Amino acid sequence: MNAVFKGIAVIGLILYPFFVGYGLAKGHYAWVSVLLIALGMMRMFSKGNALLWPLTGFAILCGGLSLILKDHAWLKLYPVCMNVGALIIFSMTLIKPPSMIERFARLAEPDLPPEGVHWTRQVTKVWCGFFAVNALIALWTVYFAPMKIWVLYNGFISYVLMGILLLGEYLLRKRQQRLHQAQK
Incomplete structure (x- = not known):
């Protein structure tokens, strides 16, 4: 059931700008506000990553x-808050390693070499x-x-x-890995 709540919350938050656009166009921002609170609560109770x-x-x-x-402006400010929140989260992993991108990279490559750790740290800064x-x-x-x-x-x-940034980083990381292996 946790996975269902997580999935609903993620899909709802991805589609959120369209809900806001529709709700505000119809003059019904209150239901969008309730939806945003509900999605946040679902995410909170699904016990995701702290x-x-x-x-x-x-x-x-x-x-x-x-x-x-x-005030419906708070609904439109949510994407701003999401970006600021992501900036804080990613920045904190630079202060207290491993960096966020290193964490992601280690999912596919648990034995990430030191060059990979350096690379992922730089990508986290990007x-x-x-x-x-x-x-x-x-x-x-x-x-x-x-x-x-x-x-x-x-939206x-x-x-x-x-x-584009995710795909570009992935392609550049694979290129970097090939270059590093060729130098060995």
């Missing part, structure tokens, strides 16, 4: 503030930069862009950019 708890807290906080203050820039763009869309642009950026473009 590193992700700040992201869960942001979901509940933004949804709650939207309801309490009757991700930190990405999250910082993405948070600023998301914030700009909240206050200066029409709703369609907010939905397009936060599609930012995911495409993350996918």
Whole structure:
């Protein structure tokens, strides 16, 4: 059942910008606020990785503030908070290793060589930069862009950019590994 809750929460949070766009277009931000709180609670009770708890807290906080203050801007600020939260999480792993990308890399390659550890640390820094820039763009869309642009950026473009960064890092890491093996 835990996996079902996790899956529903992940899918709901990925589709979140579209829910907000639809809800605000119809003038029904309250149900989106409740949905965001519910998704956060589902994630919290599914006992996922403790590193992700700040992201869960942001979901509940933004949804709650939207309801309490009757202000839909908090719903649009959630992607900003997600990026800031991811930036904090990734940055903390640079202070207290292993870095986030090293953790991911070790899932596929448990015996990561020292060069790989260095590589993944540098990539974690790139991700930190990405999250910082993405948070600023998301914030700009909240206050200066029409709703369609907010939905397009936060519900599609930012995911495409993350996918490009993820794929690019993977391809470069494999290239780096081949070059390192050829030097041995």
